[in-house]
Amino acid sequence: MNHASSSTPQTLAQKLIARAANRTHVAVGDVVTCQVDLAMFHDSSGPRRLKPMLEELGANIWDPSKVVLVLDHYVPAQDSDAQRIVQITRDTAREWRLPHVIDSEGICHVVLPERGHLRPGMLCVGGDSHSPTGGAFGSYMFGIGATEMLGVLVTGEIWVQVPRTLRMRWEGKLSPGVCAKDMMLHMIAKFGMNGGQYQAVEFAGEAVMALNMQERMTLSNMSAEMGAQAGLIAADDTTCAYLRSVGVGEDDLENAHQWHTDAGATCEDVLFDATHLSPQVAAPHSPANTRSVGEYGEVKLDVAYIGACTGAKLEDLRAAAQVLRGHQVAQGVRLLVAPASARDQAQAEREGVMQVLREAGAQVLPNSCGACAGYGATFEEGVTVISSTARNFKGRMGPASVQVYLASPWTVAASALRGRISDVREQL
Amino acid sequence: MTASRVWKFGADVDTDVLAPGTYMKNGIEVIAQHCLEALRPDFATAIQVGDVLVAGHNFGIGSSREQAAGALVHLGVRAVIAPSFSGLFFRNAFNLGLLLLTCPEAEQLNEAELIQLVPAGVQRADGTLLPCQPIPDFLMDMVHAGGLMNVLKQRSQGTRHV
Numbered sequence: 001m002n003h004a005s006s007s008t009p010q011t012l013a014q015k016l017i018a019r020a021a022n023r024t025h026v027a028v029g030d031v032v033t034c035q036v037d038l039a040m041f042h043d044s045s046g047p048r049r050l051k052p053m054l055e056e057l058g059a060n061i062w063d064p065s066k067v068v069l070v071l072d073h074y075v076p077a078q079d080s081d082a083q084r085i086v087q088i089t090r091d092t093a094r095e096w097r098l099p100h101v102i103d104s105e106g107i108c109h110v111v112l113p114e115r116g117h118l119r120p121g122m123l124c125v126g127g128d129s130h131s132p133t134g135g136a137f138g139s140y141m142f143g144i145g146a147t148e149m150l151g152v153l154v155t156g157e158i159w160v161q162v163p164r165t166l167r168m169r170w171e172g173k174l175s176p177g178v179c180a181k182d183m184m185l186h187m188i189a190k191f192g193m194n195g196g197q198y199q200a201v202e203f204a205g206e207a208v209m210a211l212n213m214q215e216r217m218t219l220s221n222m223s224a225e226m227g228a229q230a231g232l233i234a235a236d237d238t239t240c241a242y243l244r245s246v247g248v249g250e251d252d253l254e255n256a257h258q259w260h261t262d263a264g265a266t267c268e269d270v271l272f273d274a275t276h277l278s279p280q281v282a283a284p285h286s287p288a289n290t291r292s293v294g295e296y297g298e299v300k301l302d303v304a305y306i307g308a309c310t311g312a313k314l315e316d317l318r319a320a321a322q323v324l325r326g327h328q329v330a331q332g333v334r335l336l337v338a339p340a341s342a343r344d345q346a347q348a349e350r351e352g353v354m355q356v357l358r359e360a361g362a363q364v365l366p367n368s369c370g371a372c373a374g375y376g377a378t379f380e381e382g383v384t385v386i387s388s389t390a391r392n393f394k395g396r397m398g399p400a401s402v403q404v405y406l407a408s409p410w411t412v413a414a415s416a417l418r419g420r421i422s423d424v425r426e427q428l
Numbered sequence: 429m430t431a432s433r434v435w436k437f438g439a440d441v442d443t444d445v446l447a448p449g450t451y452m453k454n455g456i457e458v459i460a461q462h463c464l465e466a467l468r469p470d471f472a473t474a475i476q477v478g479d480v481l482v483a484g485h486n487f488g489i490g491s492s493r494e495q496a497a498g499a500l501v502h503l504g505v506r507a508v509i510a511p512s513f514s515g516l517f518f519r520n521a522f523n524l525g526l527l528l529l530t531c532p533e534a535e536q537l538n539e540a541e542l543i544q545l546v547p548a549g550v551q552r553a554d555g556t557l558l559p560c561q562p563i564p565d566f567l568m569d570m571v572h573a574g575g576l577m578n579v580l581k582q583r584s585q586g587t588r589h590v
Contacts, residue, residue, distance in 0.1 A: 031564065044452065045492065057580055074453070081453040129492040129516060145494030145520035147576050154580060159566075193440060194486040198515025227489060229515055286440065374449030393444045393490060395466050 009262035011165040012232050013200035016140035016259065020123035021160075028266075030162045037122040037139075038066050039152050042108050044073040044375065045127030047092035048085050049146035050153065061096060062156035068100040068117055069093055070108035072368050073375055082375075106341025106367045109133035109221060109309040113213070114343055116246040120235035120259040125152055130309055130390065132223040136216040137243070138235030138259035140200075143224065163199040163229055166191075167267040170207035172275030177424040179319065180211055180218040181311065181388065181408035183272070185280035188225050189290035190270075196228030202261060203233050207274035213242040214315040221310050222390055225287045234260035279424055281386075282406035285394040293411060296421045302383040304329065304416035306409050307338035307365070308372040311388025314344035314353075316409040321353040323413035323427055324360035330419030338365035360416075371397050378402075386421060388412045431542040431553075432480040432506050437467060439484030443517065446488070446496035456498045463499035477504030480545075482537045484510065487528075488517025497521040509534045509550060509560070522567045525575035530561040 008025060010018070018026045020034035041050070046069055054061075061067060069089070077083040093101045102111045109130050112118055120138030125131065127149045134141025144158070152158050168187055188195075203219045211219075216233050223231025233239075235256040243253060261267060279293040306312050306320050317339060329335045337357050339345035345367060348354045358364065371378055372389040379385055379398035385405065387397070392404035405421060414424035445466045451459045464471040481487075481500070487510040488496060497520045500508065507527040511534050521528050531550055536558065537543065544551040549560035573579045 031566075053577060056577070057584060059580075059584065085453060127492060129490065131492070143492040143516055145492055145497075145516070145523060147494055147523040148519060151523075151576050151580060192486075193489050194512060194514060197512075198518070224516075227486070227514055374444070375452055378450075391444075391490065393442050396444045396449060400466060 009264040011200070011265045011267060012138070012202055012234055012259060012261045013140065013163055013165050013230060014265070016121065016123060017160055017162055019121060020140070026162045028162050028164050031159055032162065033157050034123050034160050036066065036125055036152050036156055036158055038068065038117060038124040039149065040068045040070065040108055040112055040124065040131070041127030041149055042069070042073050043071045043075065043085055043089040045146050045149065046089060048088045050150055051088070051092050053147070053150045054153065057154060059154045061153045064096060064098050067098055067153070068102070068112060069098050070111055071103045072107045073373050075104040075368050076366050104366070104368065106343065107309040107369055109217070110313055110340040110344065113137055113217070114246060114341055116243065116248045119243060119248055119252045120239060120256040125149065125158060129224045130221050132228065132231040133217050133221040133309060135223065135230050135232040136213060136220040138233065138239060138256065140230050140232070142229045165200045165202050165261065165267045166196065166228070167202045167204055167261070167269045168272060169205035169269055170203070170272045170274045171205050172207055172273050173210070174207060174274045174277065175425065177410045177428050178277050178279055179408050179410060180215040182277055182280040183274070184219055184222040185282050185287065185290040185406065186272070186277060188222065188287045189280070191226055193225060193286060193288045194227035196223065196226035198227060198229045200230045200232055201226060201228040202267070203231065208233065209236060209238070212315060213238060214313040217313065218310060222287070225390055279408060279411045281411060281421060282392060284403045284405065285392055287391060287406055293407070293421065293423045299405065299421040300384065301333055301386050301415055301419055301421065303379060303385040304333055304335045304412050305371060305385055305387040305389065306412055307336065307370050307387070308389040309340055310390040311409050312338055312340040314347055316388060317344065317348045317353050317357065318351070319409045320413040321356040323410060323424060324417065325356045327360055327417050329361040329416040333416050333419050335360065335362040335416045336365055337362045338370040339367055342367045374398070386412050386415045430478060431544055432478055433476065434480055434482050434537050434539060434541045434543060435471070435475060436537065436539040437464070437481060437483040440486045440489060441467070441483050443488060443490035443493055443496040447493050447499050452493065452495065456495060456502050459495050460499040460502040463503060472503060475503050475505065478506050479504070480506050480543065481508045482510070482534050483508065484535055485512045486514060487512070488514040488521070490514070492516055492520070494520040494524060497524045497526050501526050507545060509537070511535065522570045523576040525571055525573065527571050531558050533558045
């Protein structure tokens with residue numbers, strides 16, 4: 001039971017869950033039923049799994065206007081199995097009359113905010129483990145499996161155990177060429193792949209609040225790699241400005257600034273220094289296997305991959321272009337770029353960013369999960385890859401012999417130029 | 429209660445080895461045949477219905493793909509016993525009716541050992557007990573029902589009769 005008085009300070013996580021559970025307060029450890037404001041799923045976790053179950057139950061979707069379906073995992077279809085899955089997804093979208101379907105225009109976690117679907121104060125679920133990305137917008141968003149998604153579709157509700165909050169406070173100012181991805185790899189190295197213990201992680205401090213929205217999304221995105229349920233960032237002027245730019249109305253933003261952790265709320269605070277952070281690289285086969293770039297000796301590379309919701313948003317493409325402008329990738333290195341969304345790619349075209357990447361030798365791939373999910377085209381036997389994606393598990397992006405190093409788009413670009421893992425700060 | 433045979437794994441068993449991405453376009457019967465093959469090529473063919481998995485910390489880290497738990501259910505795995513689980517995998521497992529036991533001392537158990545699952549935890553052949561964290565009633569109900577689908581079915585039938 002929750003005996004907190006109305007003046008008890010609460011964390012952002014508690015406030016978001018309390019709102020969704022129709023309560024004034026919730027206490028850490030409470031198991032509560034929340035009303036879901038938005039349910040997102042994609043072509044892999046979505047209709048091909050949900051439709052047979054929904055039919056077996058003879059049930060209907062509680063509120064199709066709160067559902068967003070994104071085709072991003074199996075597009076463009078590489079074979080007949082993928083074609084079948086894509087077809088089922090499109091047919092079902094029509095049959096269910098889903099008003100929000102985003103087909104082959106980018107990766108779910110990037111297109112969702114880009115279309116104004118996420119707003120501070122919401123409680124959202126996604127049929128994908130990187131769903132905590134939504135936390136960058138001051139909403140409580142987490143990933144669930146297909147069966148639990150079915151439960152949401154039928155009832156509009158989900159249970160949540162109110163989490164503790166682990167608050168990562170980043171003070172200082174990042175150096176040029178050091179970014180959110182480096183912050184995140186550093187935190188994962190410190191806490192481990194499950195160090196978040198399925199609690200809420202909140203990113204705070206001047207270095208976090210100085211980040212633009214897409215960089216904040218990178219932090220929230222990789223909360224998944226820390227094993228947190230949600231990766232939250234308080235809503236501020238930067239949040240509101242972004243949301244206005246994607247068409248969110250003033251009514252929805254009126255109370256946006258209330259979505260922060262109250263002064264005096266109980267958090268486990270961890271302090272970090274942004275000023276002295278160096279570029280970080282995770283060695284095979286775990287994101288937790290991270291060290292500073294300078295600690296790597298001669299690691300020769302075959303492929304440099306800029307892709308995924310984690311590492312190929314407009315900001316990531318801009319970062320890579322800043323390094324690659326006027327240069328060519330090293331001989332023997334393949335640079336692959338899969339922009340995370342069609343809109344981000346179009347903007348990058350307008351800015352000349354895509355041209356810089358192509359002139360450096362990049363091969364541009366479709367706006368989908370691509371090699372990161374390991375579902376379609378993957379890397380060949382024995383290659384060494386540096387990648388701006390989120391996971392380097394053995395066998396995820398190709399055969400078990402593939403060696404994947406994770407780094408920021410800055411570091412991936414810098415390493416592509418030299419053909420080995422390199423410190424981008426030497427090239428800026 | 430029948431005894432269960434232990435299949436032992438290390439720490440950080442991820443969803444990509446439980447349900448490899450290459451087979452994700454297939455149904456659960458195909459995915460299950462490749463479950464854990466990167467760690468033990470013989471696993472899917474050798475495991476018997478009613479056996480249990482014992483693993484180190486962080487079992488099930490990675491993706492939200494519930495086929496990672498579904499493959500184990502398909503193969504007849506009775507429970508997974510580990511000191512800690514990925515929270516997302518934890519939800520998925522119970523939603524599919526798979527029992528997960530959080531057992532701080534799980535790593536004491538040996539490969540091929542025969543154990544009994546008792547209400548307080550894991551009982552070894554010599555009678556010693558390895559305690560497990562209690563599981564909330566609503567999650568145990570899900571295991572007994574065989575997963576969330578069956579709970580939803582019961583609920584919809586229940587409302588029809590009211």
